[in-house]
Structures are given as structure tokens and as C-alpha cells.
Amino acid sequence: MSRRTKTAIYGVLCLLALPFLFPTWWMITSSVKPVNEIFAFPPTLWPSEVRFDAYRRAFELQPFAQQYFNSMYIALLVTVGTLAVSAMAGYAFARIRFPGANVLFVVILTGLLIPSEVTIVPLFKMFDAWGMVDTHWPLILVPILGAPGVLATFIMRQFFLALPGELEEAARVDGLGRFAIFRLIALPLARPALGAVAIFTFLHSWNLYLEPIVFLSSSEMFTLPQALTQFTDAYGGPMWDIQLSAATMTALPVLAVFVIAQRQFIEGLAHTGLKG
Amino acid sequence: MSTRFWTGSRRDAAAGYLFIAPQLLGSILFVFVPLGLVFWYSLHEWNVLADTFTFVGADNYQALLDDPRLTDALAATGLFSAGLVVLNLTLALLLAVLLNQRLRGTVFFRTVFFSPVVVSLVAWTIVWGFLLQNDGGINGLLKTVGVHGPNWLRGETTAMLAVVVVQVVKNVGLNMVLFLAALQGVPANLYEAATVDGASRTRQFRSITVPMISPTILLTSIITVVGSLQVFAQIAVLTQGGPGTSTTVLVYYLYQQAFQFHHFGYGATLSVLLFAIVLLLTLVQWRMRRKWVFHES
Numbered sequence: 001m002s003r004r005t006k007t008a009i010y011g012v013l014c015l016l017a018l019p020f021l022f023p024t025w026w027m028i029t030s031s032v033k034p035v036n037e038i039f040a041f042p043p044t045l046w047p048s049e050v051r052f053d054a055y056r057r058a059f060e061l062q063p064f065a066q067q068y069f070n071s072m073y074i075a076l077l078v079t080v081g082t083l084a085v086s087a088m089a090g091y092a093f094a095r096i097r098f099p100g101a102n103v104l105f106v107v108i109l110t111g112l113l114i115p116s117e118v119t120i121v122p123l124f125k126m127f128d129a130w131g132m133v134d135t136h137w138p139l140i141l142v143p144i145l146g147a148p149g150v151l152a153t154f155i156m157r158q159f160f161l162a163l164p165g166e167l168e169e170a171a172r173v174d175g176l177g178r179f180a181i182f183r184l185i186a187l188p189l190a191r192p193a194l195g196a197v198a199i200f201t202f203l204h205s206w207n208l209y210l211e212p213i214v215f216l217s218s219s220e221m222f223t224l225p226q227a228l229t230q231f232t233d234a235y236g237g238p239m240w241d242i243q244l245s246a247a248t249m250t251a252l253p254v255l256a257v258f259v260i261a262q263r264q265f266i267e268g269l270a271h272t273g274l275k276g
Numbered sequence: 277m278s279t280r281f282w283t284g285s286r287r288d289a290a291a292g293y294l295f296i297a298p299q300l301l302g303s304i305l306f307v308f309v310p311l312g313l314v315f316w317y318s319l320h321e322w323n324v325l326a327d328t329f330t331f332v333g334a335d336n337y338q339a340l341l342d343d344p345r346l347t348d349a350l351a352a353t354g355l356f357s358a359g360l361v362v363l364n365l366t367l368a369l370l371l372a373v374l375l376n377q378r379l380r381g382t383v384f385f386r387t388v389f390f391s392p393v394v395v396s397l398v399a400w401t402i403v404w405g406f407l408l409q410n411d412g413g414i415n416g417l418l419k420t421v422g423v424h425g426p427n428w429l430r431g432e433t434t435a436m437l438a439v440v441v442v443q444v445v446k447n448v449g450l451n452m453v454l455f456l457a458a459l460q461g462v463p464a465n466l467y468e469a470a471t472v473d474g475a476s477r478t479r480q481f482r483s484i485t486v487p488m489i490s491p492t493i494l495l496t497s498i499i500t501v502v503g504s505l506q507v508f509a510q511i512a513v514l515t516q517g518g519p520g521t522s523t524t525v526l527v528y529y530l531y532q533q534a535f536q537f538h539h540f541g542y543g544a545t546l547s548v549l550l551f552a553i554v555l556l557l558t559l560v561q562w563r564m565r566r567k568w569v570f571h572e573s
Contacts, residue, residue: 145302
């Protein structure tokens with residue numbers, strides 16, 4: 001490759017990188033700017049002085065720590081639950097012969113064709129009838145057992161299909177039962193697939209917005225995405241300094257984990273079943 | 277327990293049913309029962325505030341045909357999906373091809389382009405809303421180079437464009453990674469042979485790269501089209517469906533009807549429509565795979 005081609009490629013990449021890097025940079029720097037500097041002209045790329053007032057006020061205006069905890073524990077529960085349910089089902093569909101397995105697999109898989117937005121009205125009525133509106137149950141149960149979990153099951157099945165059978169055979173000869181084989185042999189080998197499923201399950205739950213605003217009504221039950229949009233003034237206009245500091249607190253931890261473990265993130269997602 | 281009844285294969289079958297039970301019961305309870313209920317509700321007039329639930333047959337479907345706002349919603353949805361799919365897949369493929377070169381720093385750029393995927397969706401959208409305001413950062417930057425930017429979120433065309441761009445930048449990294457994985461699976465000797473035959477770079481891209489990665493193009497296009505029909509948070513945060521109804525996509529309209537105007541029956545009817553569209557598009561794309569997809573593993 002000639003030097004000119006190389007320079008051209010770097011040029012294009014740097015230019016394209018701007019809309020990817022700039023918003024995050026703008027979010028973090030603006031969140032620590034003094035309020036009157038947020039809309040300064042010309043825009044300041046670097047804050048003239050660093051202030052954390054907006055961070056403090058985010059916790060005063062809403063039970064933000066509680067909301068943070070809500071999002072975190074829901075996402076973790078959903079992740080663990082999805083891993084358990086999808087690994088078991090995926091394993092069974094890939095490695096166990098039982099009557100009706102193919103039909104049942106197709107039935108479960110058709111769930112992928114039904115976006116959760118389609119079923120939101122009846123789900124609301126169902127959880128309403130069970131007295132679970134304004135609780136976290138809908139945000140925990142539906143992602144684990146409903147449509148989002150189906151994709152996880154599919155990915156786990158694809159992974160278990162590719163596993164060599166000899167190890168299992170040896171274990172069977174040694175007299176291990178199905179559950180022991182699953183737990184002691186298949187599951188440890190499935191770590192890359194479990195990792196990928198864990199990542200996208202966590203992100204999915206962390207990003208959920210329609211479901212929380214439909215199911216939750218009291219601010220101490222809110223999750224972060226919902227809480228972020230509630231920092232408004234008396235006229236309903238956004239309080240930008242506080243929204244930006246709260247957005248920074250929401251985005252930064254996951255972003256930091258990603259930058260540290262980006263190889264596992266990207267390769268995990270690229271190589272797990274999704275190759276089709 | 278009689279050992280004769282619990283033969284190996286019977287024990288295996290029992291284990292199989294036990295393993296799939298949570299997923300199967302969950303799918304029935306949280307996917308198929310609500311899907312059935314959506315059809316049932318769509319045949320009813322259901323006003324939650326007045327607490328009325330009366331069977332009206334196909335009335336809601338007739339209302340669907342007569343609803344002028346639905347036409348707007350479908351137009352907005354179609355515009356958003358078309359814009360998103362074209363921009364997303366083109367950019368994803370371009371980025372993947374650029375990052376597939378033997379260059380230093382590709383890991384860095386890959387991280388940069390993927391990073392918005394892990395940023396919380398609403399946080400990301402709030403920041404863009406902040407940037408896209410009339411006196412926001414983007415117009416501020418444009419002014420420094422002497423360009424007077426429009427009020428992005430208040431103009432009918434620019435609002436839709438803004439929502440599409442915000443969504444593309446947020447999620448293009450996913451498709452890019454899938455394309456990268458596919459590109460790395462194309463055997464290098466195909467390119468070597470083509471170079472010996474004197475094929476140009478564009479010719480190689482058209483005749484080798486695209487056919488070889490066509491299964492991934494199909495997969496990403498299905499994921500992206502279906503995902504584009506589900507857009508909600510970006511609309512709710514950036515434009516609330518406006519200005520006018522220019523960004524009121526189907527899911528946002530469904531949310532408004534069901535949860536803001538409390539017309540559950542009509543909301544359910546809109547859900548049935550959404551389901552029909554998703555199903556139709558998926559089936560069309562699946563049928564088209566014969567035309568598109570060069571090889572299937």
C-alpha cells in the first residue's frame with residue numbers, strides 16, 4: 001500500500017471518528033462547566049473551571065442513588081437469569097435428543113419475530129392484573145423469560161452444537177448424569193458464548209426505556225434512562241447541566257469497562273453465532 | 277424407582293424437557309399469550325379511563341384505514357427505516373473495509389466506532405439533543421466556520437435526518453464488527469488470483485467481497501430493518517414525534533394511543549399492524565436470500 005493511500009485512509013478514519021468521539025467529549029466537559037458557559041459562543045472545548053455542582057444537585061433533585069441501584073441490580077439479575085435459562089435451553093436443544101425437540105425449538109424461535117413493542121399493551125394489562133405495576137417484576141421477568149431471552153437461547157444452542165462430543169461421551173461412561181455433564185463440562189467450555197450473551201443482555205436491560213416508562217410511576221422505582229429525562233425545570237425544559245452530569249454518570253462506568261475489555265466485547269459479539 | 281422404566285433415553289428426555297421448561301413456559305406466558313391477547317383486544321373498544329371494554333368486531337381496523345395520522349406514522353416509519361438501513365449498512369461496510377486494511381491503529385479506531393454501542397441509549401440521545409439545539413454545540417461549531425446552521429430538531433426534514441444520524445452513529449459499530457468478522461473470513465487467495473488476472477480494486481470488491489459476505493449482509497439488514505421499526509426512546513427524547521407528526525413513527529404512535537390517550541383497543545390494533553409489518557419484512561428478506569446470498573453454510 002502506497003504512503004498516499006495510507007494517509008488518505010487515516011484522514012477518512014479521523015474525520016469519521018469525530019461524530020463518535022465528540023458527543024462523549026462534549027457530554028463530559030459540559031457537565032463540569034459553570035452553567036453560563038454551557039452555551040458560550042464560541043463553544044469552549046475545555047471548561048474554564050471545573051465544577052461538580054450539577055453532580056451534587058442530581059442527587060438532591062431525585063433519588064438518583066436509588067435509581068442507579070435499581071438499574072444496576074435489575075440489569076445484573078436479568079443477566080444472571082438469562083444466562084441460566086438460555087444456557088440450559090440451548091444445551092438441551094443442541095445436545096439432548098428428546099421427542100418434539102425440533103418443533104419446540106421452532107416454536108420458541110418464532111418469539112424472535114415478535115418485538116416486545118407488539119405485546120406491550122397486553123403485558124401491561126397482565127402485570128396490572130397481578131398487582132405488579134410500579135414494581136420491577138415486569139423489567140426482570142419479561143427480558144429473562146420472554147422474547148429477548150430467545151435470542152440468547154439461540155446463540156447458546158449454536159455454540160453447544162459446535163462442541164465436540166467426545167468429552168461428554170467420556171463423562172457418560174464415567175457415570176455422570178445429564179445435569180452434572182452440563183454443569184461440569186459443557187458450561188465451563190461455553191465461557192466465550194456466555195460472555196457475549198452476558199454483555200448484550202446487560203446492555204439491553206441497561207438501555208430499556210419504553211418498558212420502564214410504561215410500568216413504573218414513582219420516582220424511587222425509576223431506572224436510569226427514565227430518571228435522566230426527569231431533570232426538568234418548572235416549564236418542562238431540560239436542566240442541561242444536571243441532565244449532562246447524570247448522563248455522564250450513567251454512560252461513563254460502562255464505557256470505562258468497555259475500553260478496558262474492548263477485545264472481549266467486540267470479539268465475543270462478532271464470533272458468537274451471529275455469523276449466521 | 278424401577279430402573280426398567282428409567283431407561284437411559286427416557287432419563288435423557290426428562291432432562292431435556294426439564295432444561296427447556298423455563299424458556300418454554302416463559303415464551304408461552306410472555307410472548308404467545310400476550311400476542312393472542314393483542315388480537316383479542318384489537319376487536320374491542322377499550323377506554324381505560326371510562327373503564328369500558330366492548331366487543332366492536334373490525335371497527336378498530338376500519339378506524340385504522342380512516343386514520344389520517346396513521347398515514348403520517350407509516351410515512352415517518354418508512355422514511356426512518358429506509359434512511360437508517362441505507363446509511364447504517366453503507367457506513368458499516370465502509371468502516372469495516374477501511375479497518376480490514378493492514379494498518380497500525382485499527383484496534384484504536386475499531387474501539388472508537390464501537391464505543392457508542394455501550395453508551396446508555398437515553399444518555400446518548402440527551403447529549404445529541406443538547407448538541408442539536410438552535411444554540412447548541414453543532415451550530416456553535418458551524419458558526420465558527422461561518423455557516424448558519426438550521427434549528428435541527430424543529431424542522432420537518434432536519435428533525436428526521438437528525439434522528440436517523442443519531443441512531444446510525446449509536447449503533448453502526450455492531451454491524452461494522454459483524455462485517456469485519458465476515459471480511460476476515462474471505463480467503464486471501466481469491467484476491468491474489470484476481471490481482472493476477474488484473475481485476476481492479478472496485479471490481480474485486482464487487483465480484484469477490486460482496487458475494488462472499490452476502491450472508492452477513494442479509495443478517496445485518498434483517499437485524500437493522502427490524503430494529504429500525506422499534507425505535508422509540510430517541511423519538512421520545514429528541515422530538516416527541518414532532519415537529520407536527522414528521523417523526524411520529526409507528527411505535528411512538530402506538531405508545532401515544534395506548535398509554536397517553538388510553539385507547540387500549542386501538543393501541544392493540546396498531547400492535548397487530550406492527551407485528552404484520554415485521555413479519556412481512558422478515559419473510560420477504562428471507563425469500564430474497566436466494567437472490568442475494570452467494571453461499572450459505
